[in-house]
Amino acid sequence: MHKRSSFFQSIKSFFSLKHIAVLLALLIMILVAVLVGYFIGVHQIRSEVERKDEQTRLLMGQIKNIAKIDGDYTDKSIVMSKKQEDEIHRLKKELREILDRQSLNASHEYAPKDKKALPPAPEPKVPRPTKEGDAKLVIIMDDVSYAHDVKSIRSVGLPLVMSFLPPSHRHGDSALLARDVNGYMVHLPLEAVDFESEEDVTLRVGDSKEMINGQIQKIKKLYPNVRYINNHTGSKFTADEEAMDRLISVMKTNGLIFVDSRTTAQSKAKTVDSKYGIRYLGRDVFLDHHDGVENIKKQIREAVATAKRNGSAIAIGHPRPDTLQALKESKDVLSEVKLVGIDKI
Structure with a gap:
């Protein structure tokens, strides 16, 4: 046992x-x-x-x-x-x-403290499918400030629309550079909710109609061929209906059209445009809100799909190496639509 x-x-x-x-x-x-x-x-x-x-x-x-x-x-x-x-x-x-x-960073304004945040959604549109190859896409290159910006954008070999920042102490020659560019726009600095690197002259929510008119007159003098202006930053300004009313009424008087960069989903641009009988133009896709060539190529495909679905679309990018490379590598996708100036949609 x-x-x-x-x-x-x-x-x-x-x-x-x-x-x-x-x-x-x-x-x-x-x-x-x-x-x-x-x-x-x-x-x-x-x-x-x-x-x-x-x-x-x-x-x-x-x-x-x-x-x-x-x-x-x-x-x-x-x-x-x-x-x-x-x-x-x-x-x-x-x-x-x-x-x-x-x-200058694509995602800096609408989400300065959250680098993973998606950009504000575009204004909803009624789908208007078009015939194969007839859809129109505008690609605006914001923050154009230097000679090398113009040169690098032209090197892509696509009809991209350049939007120039008004001259400042950091980029004093931006208006001179625009003289040799066809169909350019002006990238107007407007007040943001939270943005540290403001441009020298940034229109604010409390600015009077006279002050806004003075700035618009300066821009017309600096950029005599300008017809379209889109906002640089502006999440606070564009969300304020009274401020937008003053800006758009001044622009209409001066024969200028506002293009909404949509740095905030609370933008009142469409509401004010409707008041003045103006057709609303707003950004549909940000190409480079996140870095990386593959990320940007994905956004380019989204812009093309949006143009096909709605008949036209507006995309916004910046003259940064990743963006320019992605555009060069996406010419086959972009050939499915017509790349046009902002005045053609």
Whole structure:
């Protein structure tokens, strides 16, 4: 009897040890997986941080170079050569462009603190299917400010509509650049709910009709061929019916048409247009609210599908490398519609 009891205890002990070994093996596997995932994640984060740090170092280096040269330049005992003066101008211009590009982002205005947020939906439309190839699509390139913007947009080889920001201390030549562009628009800065990098002159909700008229007169003088104006930012301004009434009435008097960028779903542009008997024009698709060539190509397909479904559509993008590359790679899709100017829809 004693031997039988010992035998069963041995079996029980054996199975207990086996189970413990299996559990330990499983725990080790899980621990290894967690550690591998952790180190892969840390490596990716470290790579991203290092990339950002390198960008910051380059930017700070440029700032220091400009500060140093400016310091020498203000010292009257030092005579600057033409080459040194040109270098000051070049560095200042380059820094302004870098800083400006950091602040101009497709998703910055409607969701400045949520990079994953989708853009506001377009105004609903009644479907108007067209014959194959007859659908019209307008692609507006916003934030055009520099010569390299114009050059890069033209390099795509498609009839894209350029919308120029009014001149500011960051991009003083934008109006001059528009002189050689056919069918351009003006990208009018309007007050946002939450946006840090405002343009020098941004119309605000409380601005009087006289103030708005003064700004519109300046724009007409700077851009004598302008007919269409769309809003840069403007989530606060376009959501205010009284402010939009003042703006659209002034624009109508001056023979200008407002194109709603739809930076907010609460836009009152359509309501005010209806009051003045104006046909509403609004953005249907943002092409580059999220970065990445494949993301933008998906939005291009959405813009084409929208144009086919409704007879016409308006898409908005920006002269950024990913957007331009996506457009170049989407010419076969875009050939399914007619790319036209804003005046042709």
